[in-house]
Amino acid sequence: xxxxxxxxxxxxxxxxxxxxxxxxxxxxxxxxxxxxxxxxxxxxxxxxxxxxxxxxxxxxxxxxxxxxxxxxxxxxxxxxxxxxxxxxxxxxxxxxxxxxxxxxxxxxxxxxxxxxxxx
Amino acid sequence: xxxxxxxxxxxxxxxxxxxxxxxxxxxxxxxxxxxxxxxxxxxxxxxxxxxxxxxxxxxxxxxxxxxxxxxxxxxxxxxxxxxxxxxxxxxxxxxxxxxxxxxxxxxxxxxxxxxxxxxxxxxxxxxxxxxxxxxxxxxxxxxxxxxxxxxxxxxxxxxxxxxxxxxxxxxxxxxxxxxxxxxxxxxxxxxxxxxxxxxxxxxxxxxxxxxxxxxxxxxxxxxxxxxxxxxxxxxxxxxxxxxxxxxxxxxxxxxxxxxxxxxxxxxxxxxxxxxxxxxxxxxxxxxxxxxxxxxxxxxxxxxxxxxxxxxxxxxxxxxxxxxxxxxxxxxxxxxxxxxxxxxxxx
Numbered sequence: 001x002x003x004x005x006x007x008x009x010x011x012x013x014x015x016x017x018x019x020x021x022x023x024x025x026x027x028x029x030x031x032x033x034x035x036x037x038x039x040x041x042x043x044x045x046x047x048x049x050x051x052x053x054x055x056x057x058x059x060x061x062x063x064x065x066x067x068x069x070x071x072x073x074x075x076x077x078x079x080x081x082x083x084x085x086x087x088x089x090x091x092x093x094x095x096x097x098x099x100x101x102x103x104x105x106x107x108x109x110x111x112x113x114x115x116x117x118x119x
Numbered sequence: 120x121x122x123x124x125x126x127x128x129x130x131x132x133x134x135x136x137x138x139x140x141x142x143x144x145x146x147x148x149x150x151x152x153x154x155x156x157x158x159x160x161x162x163x164x165x166x167x168x169x170x171x172x173x174x175x176x177x178x179x180x181x182x183x184x185x186x187x188x189x190x191x192x193x194x195x196x197x198x199x200x201x202x203x204x205x206x207x208x209x210x211x212x213x214x215x216x217x218x219x220x221x222x223x224x225x226x227x228x229x230x231x232x233x234x235x236x237x238x239x240x241x242x243x244x245x246x247x248x249x250x251x252x253x254x255x256x257x258x259x260x261x262x263x264x265x266x267x268x269x270x271x272x273x274x275x276x277x278x279x280x281x282x283x284x285x286x287x288x289x290x291x292x293x294x295x296x297x298x299x300x301x302x303x304x305x306x307x308x309x310x311x312x313x314x315x316x317x318x319x320x321x322x323x324x325x326x327x328x329x330x331x332x333x334x335x336x337x338x339x340x341x342x343x344x345x346x347x348x349x350x351x352x353x354x355x356x357x358x359x360x361x362x363x364x365x366x367x368x369x370x371x372x373x374x375x376x377x378x379x380x381x382x383x384x385x386x387x388x389x390x391x392x393x394x395x396x397x398x399x400x401x402x403x404x405x406x407x408x409x410x411x412x413x414x415x416x417x418x419x420x421x422x423x424x425x426x427x428x429x430x431x432x433x434x435x436x437x438x439x440x441x442x443x444x445x446x447x448x449x450x451x452x453x454x455x456x457x458x459x460x461x462x463x464x465x
Contacts, residue, residue, distance in 0.1 A: 045372075058376050058379070059376045059377075059379040060379050061340065061343070061379050061380035061382075065279070065282065065340065065344055066279060066339070066340070068379065069379075082372075082373050083373035083374075084372055084373055085373075085375070085376065093372075094375065095371065095372040095375050095384075096372070
């Protein structure tokens with residue numbers, strides 16, 4: 001296990017993502033409404049560069065037939081390769097929660113973003 | 120005329136024939152069941168297909184003698200579900216609805232008086248209000264065990280205009296059979312790139328339109344909203360279901376956000392909501408390969424025997440179950456249909 005001091009906290013404001021050269025594919029650190037999440041840049045579906053995907057929301061069925069409800073804006077990552085949706089806050093894919101992207105503990109220490117990666 | 124081997128004579132209580140096609144002796148016979156102004160209104164005959172079958176269709180299209188049909192069909196099956204044609208899509212939605220009403224009254228009066236025969240409530244989805252009224256008119260009659268609609272349609276069946284019809288069917292525990300019934304000239308062309316020249320092309324391709332309605336019913340959330348709704352594809356197609364279901368399941372993952380009411384893989388709706396009838400002997404011709412394909416297609420759960428009597432391409436129990444093991448054969452020939460048709464007590 002190793003700790004990596006990656007950036008000053010203010011460099012990744014809410015809504016932003018920054019990709020760091022850690023591991024084989026890189027690790028993306030996302031700020032979702034003030035909470036940080038670190039995800040492997042490797043989609044669990046087909047190995048796409050997941051963290052480069054669009055940060056978006058998703059939908060649920062609304063109360064009326066055919067109505068759409070927009071939920072969780074800013075918490076869903078859509079892979080740029082095949083558009084699988086991934087929940088940034090858990091790493092789980094939306095359609096198959098058994099499949100998830102690797103996530104890493106991330107915190108702010110003395111104003112620095114620190115990620116913990118297994119060696 | 121069905122060919123029933125002598126050893127198949129005598130009712131087989133295990134067999135339930137889900138597709139027998141009766142027809143009036145002459146097209147105009149239906150007029151006796153139509154009030155004016157419809158009775159004197161011209162409308163197309165049953166013999167209207169642009170793609171005649173290789174040996175020509177029986178004229179009129181279907182079995183016309185209840186007594187003979189009972190002997191032929193109930194010789195091998197304990198009960199039969201009757202599925203008459205209408206006139207398909209017509210420019211005049213009111214006339215189409217009137218023909219459906221007359222067909223139902225004719226069926227009830229001339230065929231359903233006989234034990235062992237069960238009926239289909241023909242409706243014309245072009246006018247949902249009249250279709251719902253017709254379902255409700257028959258919902259209390261235990262001889263009617265399903266609703267039937269044309270495969271031909273101007274919109275896929277999941278789209279919202281049809282929702283009240285499916286609600287009415289589900290409310291009365293009536294599965295909805297989808298049957299090719301066209302040729303009147305106002306339906307869309309039989310392929311998206313125009314008409315093939317031959318019956319060969321039409322008969323190979325047209326039944327695959329089940330996929331359009333099935334994908335629509337799933338994608339529009341009709342099954343998700345109506346847990347009791349059941350659809351039966353009466354022209355077969357189970358042989359083509361596995362590849363279609365692989366495609367739908369794969370495409371659903373990146374597009375789920377468009378259709379969030381689909382909260383499971385599309386194929387997960389099939390067992391609860393969809394059945395296919397046997398049409399000819401679909402699938403590979405050799406028994407071993409067909410047996411594997413039937414397993415792949417979940418035929419034990421999804422396939423129901425329908426002879427298609429008296430059509431030229433009718434399917435007997437042996438052909439319908441080619442390659443199936445004993446357990447699956449019993450399911451196909453009757454056990455699955457008994458569980459599926461909730462109003463049928465045989």
